[in-house]
Amino acid sequence: MAVNILISGLISGSMYALLAIGFSLIFGVARIVNIAHTAFYMLAAYCIFFITEKMGLNPVIAMVAAVIVVTLLGLIVYLLFIKPIREHEAAVLIGTIALAIAMQEVMLLAFGGSFRSVPSLIGGYFVLLGVKVFYQQLLTFIVVLLTLAAIWILLMKTKLGLAIRSTADDREVANLMGMNESRVTMLAMGISVGLAALTGAVVVPLAIVSPFMWTNPLIVMMAVVVLGGLGSIKGSFVGAYIMGFAEALVVFLIPKGAFLKGPVALSIMILVLLIRPEGLFGVAFEEER
Amino acid sequence: MKMKNMVRSIFLTVFLALAMCFQAWGADVIKIGVIGPMKFMQGKGHWNGALMAADQINGKGGIQVGNKKMKIELVKADSNEFLNITDATNAMQRIITRDKVDFIVGGFRSEAVLAMQDIAMDYKKIFIDCGAADPELCKKVAEDYDRYKYFFRGSPFNSHYLGKTCFIQAATVGAILKKALGIPKVKVAIVTEKAMWAEPITKAAQGVFPKLGMEVAGVWRPSQTATDVTAILSAIQSSHAQMIFTAFSASVGITFARQAGELKIPAVQVGINVEAQKDGFWQATQGKGNYVMQLDTYCQGVEYNDLTAPFVDGYVKRFGEKPTYTAATYDAILYSLAPTIEQAGTLDADKLVSILEKRVYKVSPGTDKYIVDAKGRQTHDLTWGPGYQTGIGVQWQDGKNMGVWPYHWVAAKGAPEVTYKGIVPYKIPPWVLEAYKK
Numbered sequence: 001m002a003v004n005i006l007i008s009g010l011i012s013g014s015m016y017a018l019l020a021i022g023f024s025l026i027f028g029v030a031r032i033v034n035i036a037h038t039a040f041y042m043l044a045a046y047c048i049f050f051i052t053e054k055m056g057l058n059p060v061i062a063m064v065a066a067v068i069v070v071t072l073l074g075l076i077v078y079l080l081f082i083k084p085i086r087e088h089e090a091a092v093l094i095g096t097i098a099l100a101i102a103m104q105e106v107m108l109l110a111f112g113g114s115f116r117s118v119p120s121l122i123g124g125y126f127v128l129l130g131v132k133v134f135y136q137q138l139l140t141f142i143v144v145l146l147t148l149a150a151i152w153i154l155l156m157k158t159k160l161g162l163a164i165r166s167t168a169d170d171r172e173v174a175n176l177m178g179m180n181e182s183r184v185t186m187l188a189m190g191i192s193v194g195l196a197a198l199t200g201a202v203v204v205p206l207a208i209v210s211p212f213m214w215t216n217p218l219i220v221m222m223a224v225v226v227l228g229g230l231g232s233i234k235g236s237f238v239g240a241y242i243m244g245f246a247e248a249l250v251v252f253l254i255p256k257g258a259f260l261k262g263p264v265a266l267s268i269m270i271l272v273l274l275i276r277p278e279g280l281f282g283v284a285f286e287e288e289r
Numbered sequence: 290m291k292m293k294n295m296v297r298s299i300f301l302t303v304f305l306a307l308a309m310c311f312q313a314w315g316a317d318v319i320k321i322g323v324i325g326p327m328k329f330m331q332g333k334g335h336w337n338g339a340l341m342a343a344d345q346i347n348g349k350g351g352i353q354v355g356n357k358k359m360k361i362e363l364v365k366a367d368s369n370e371f372l373n374i375t376d377a378t379n380a381m382q383r384i385i386t387r388d389k390v391d392f393i394v395g396g397f398r399s400e401a402v403l404a405m406q407d408i409a410m411d412y413k414k415i416f417i418d419c420g421a422a423d424p425e426l427c428k429k430v431a432e433d434y435d436r437y438k439y440f441f442r443g444s445p446f447n448s449h450y451l452g453k454t455c456f457i458q459a460a461t462v463g464a465i466l467k468k469a470l471g472i473p474k475v476k477v478a479i480v481t482e483k484a485m486w487a488e489p490i491t492k493a494a495q496g497v498f499p500k501l502g503m504e505v506a507g508v509w510r511p512s513q514t515a516t517d518v519t520a521i522l523s524a525i526q527s528s529h530a531q532m533i534f535t536a537f538s539a540s541v542g543i544t545f546a547r548q549a550g551e552l553k554i555p556a557v558q559v560g561i562n563v564e565a566q567k568d569g570f571w572q573a574t575q576g577k578g579n580y581v582m583q584l585d586t587y588c589q590g591v592e593y594n595d596l597t598a599p600f601v602d603g604y605v606k607r608f609g610e611k612p613t614y615t616a617a618t619y620d621a622i623l624y625s626l627a628p629t630i631e632q633a634g635t636l637d638a639d640k641l642v643s644i645l646e647k648r649v650y651k652v653s654p655g656t657d658k659y660i661v662d663a664k665g666r667q668t669h670d671l672t673w674g675p676g677y678q679t680g681i682g683v684q685w686q687d688g689k690n691m692g693v694w695p696y697h698w699v700a701a702k703g704a705p706e707v708t709y710k711g712i713v714p715y716k717i718p719p720w721v722l723e724a725y726k727k
Binding site: 116124134206210256258 | 328329508513518520522572575
């Protein structure tokens with residue numbers, strides 16, 4: 001059972017980490033609470049479904065195409081809908097909710113409400129310490145780890161990363177230091193949506209594709225972000241794995257209560273808000289930013 | 290300019306007069322509201338079934354009402370009931386008050402149908418339910434007949450009988466397993482989604498299986514939208530269950546079947562899996578849903594009577610997929626409403642109710658006879674059992690939906706065997722046989 005919990009926790013945690021880091025990144029840099037973040041994840045899943053099942057192309061091509069198409073779409077959405085209102089946080093919040101629902105409705109009209117799936121890149125399973133593990137799960141985990149490493153290098157070892165971190169720390173000072181805040185925000189949005197699309201791409205062979213598949217990850221992702229601290233990338237990373245393992249523990253230790261994993265995630269979020277409102281790695285007071 | 294205005298006014302007057310004339314001619318049609326979640330497979334079933342019936346009736350000139358023939362005009366209403374029950378009640382209100390429909394067929398979720406039922410009853414409109422299975426819907430007819438008598442169940446039979454049929458099917462498969470695997474007692478894992486409708490089935494299953502000579506290995510309750518059930522599957526494998534009794538209505542049915550098939554869990558799946566009723570199940574599980582068996586209403590090649598094949602084959606030919614039970618709007622219009630209207634010679638709802646509730650008539654999934662309860666009250670619920678409606682057991686066999694139950698089924702001691710035309714033997718998955726090979 002311990003191996004089961006370990007594998008399940010690592011896979012879920014990695015998926016939440018990818019989503020939450022993207023969400024935190026754009027919040028940290030531009031204070032944009034992008035509720036449509038997981039809707040982009042859903043769009044990527046549909047892109048892959050369409051390319052593999054309707055066009056009959058290779059799943060790897062589909063995944064690459066999905067990430068590119070959805071990232072470009074994210075940038076267009078940013079320029080047309082978010083940028084004009086980005087100074088009004090409440091408007092952005094409400095606007096992105098509307099945007100997510102609009103994306104859901106478009107997918108519903110285009111593909112109907114039926115559940116779909118895409119083939120695994122590698123079928124079958126192997127047995128690890130008596131537990132059956134899908135090859136696809138292993139592949140997903142490796143891709144997620146590589147992506148997280150690439151993000152870390154981008155943020156910590158490149159000039160762009162430095163600009164992103166500086167803007168996240170203090171937008172005005174970064175601007176005064178000669179950084180093009182508007183351009184950095186745009187790039188951060190691209191990376192953020194790209195991460196959501198990549199999550200969709202690597203997780204979709206393990207998931208069910210439907211127009212509503214964005215809502216459950218959104219709730220857990222929000223819980224992860226609150227747990228880790230709003231805008232904190234390190235916090236999102238740690239929070240994601242805590243949430244992933246919490247879910248795995250519920251499913252494995254309480255079989256009759258497997259459906260409780262969602263409520264458990266939300267309970268953790270509420271507890272954190274009550275005990276430490278700034279989250280594990282968040283800033284205590286907004287004024288300190 | 291004045292001339293131009295005058296010409297415009299004349300055109301407008303003529304147009305309005307014509308429109309009014311058309312409305313008057315339109316009075317010679319029978320308007321039937323088809324209500325359902327139209328963006329989903331269930332709503333499509335409602336609409337497609339109704340469309341087939343309307344085309345068939347209109348192709349023959351319409352329904353004879355007294356001394357005139359009236360054609361059918363369908364009015365489509367998206368209830369959106371999966372997402373919002375208020376949308377469903379609004380849609381019902383709209384088709385009755387704005388579109389002025391004479392009859393209504395459709396509905397899917399019991400919660401939504403219960404709400405829509407009241408609106409239809411307020412306006413004394415005959416409403417034939419083609420989707421919801423809650424017995425409460427018909428209990429209302431018995432308890433407050435004058436108000437609810439306009440409600441009839443069309444499909445499926447009520448959830449009490451749905452459960453009963455599933456247990457009979459599980460017992461049949463259990464007997465096959467015992468013989469084929471050489472085991473003294475079959476162990477059953479009960480896996481039901483966490484949803485209101487699955488509660489009574491879960492509770493009943495824990496009591497029924499021991500009475501059927503089987504052992505309950507455990508009960509698991511995944512969420513309706515679970516995307517990973519490997520934990521449950523590992524536990525089931527450890528419990529050494531040979532059968533998994535399922536009750537799934539949502540996406541977890543796909544996840545479960547796909548992952549169980551991929552991991553080759555040595556246990557057969559029997560019960561309710563709504564997603565497995567759809568043609569898209571094979572794609573959705575990437576073919577891993579092979580050998581899953583589920584309760585169903587239609588299966589191409591299986592015939593309850595002489596009406597089944599023309600409907601199922603016609604449906605497949607026209608829409609490219611097999612019908613699900615919501616397509617029983619076809620029977621509701623063609624066999625319930627049309628002959629009743631012709632017999633009554635009127636569209637008067639009260640007169641139609643008194644005729645329809647007494648009729649015993651063939652429909653494509655069997656024979657409809659409305660139940661009169663122990664107190665002698667009309668319920669407008671459907672009779673279950675051989676000779677009436679029983680449903681079928683359908684198994685996925687190498688990408689095809691095959692009817693596997695009833696196969697030499699004896700419903701009661703001394704009763705004749707029942708095997709519908711087109712039913713084939715049940716197949717045990719090879720990896721289950723392999724696991725128990727001595």
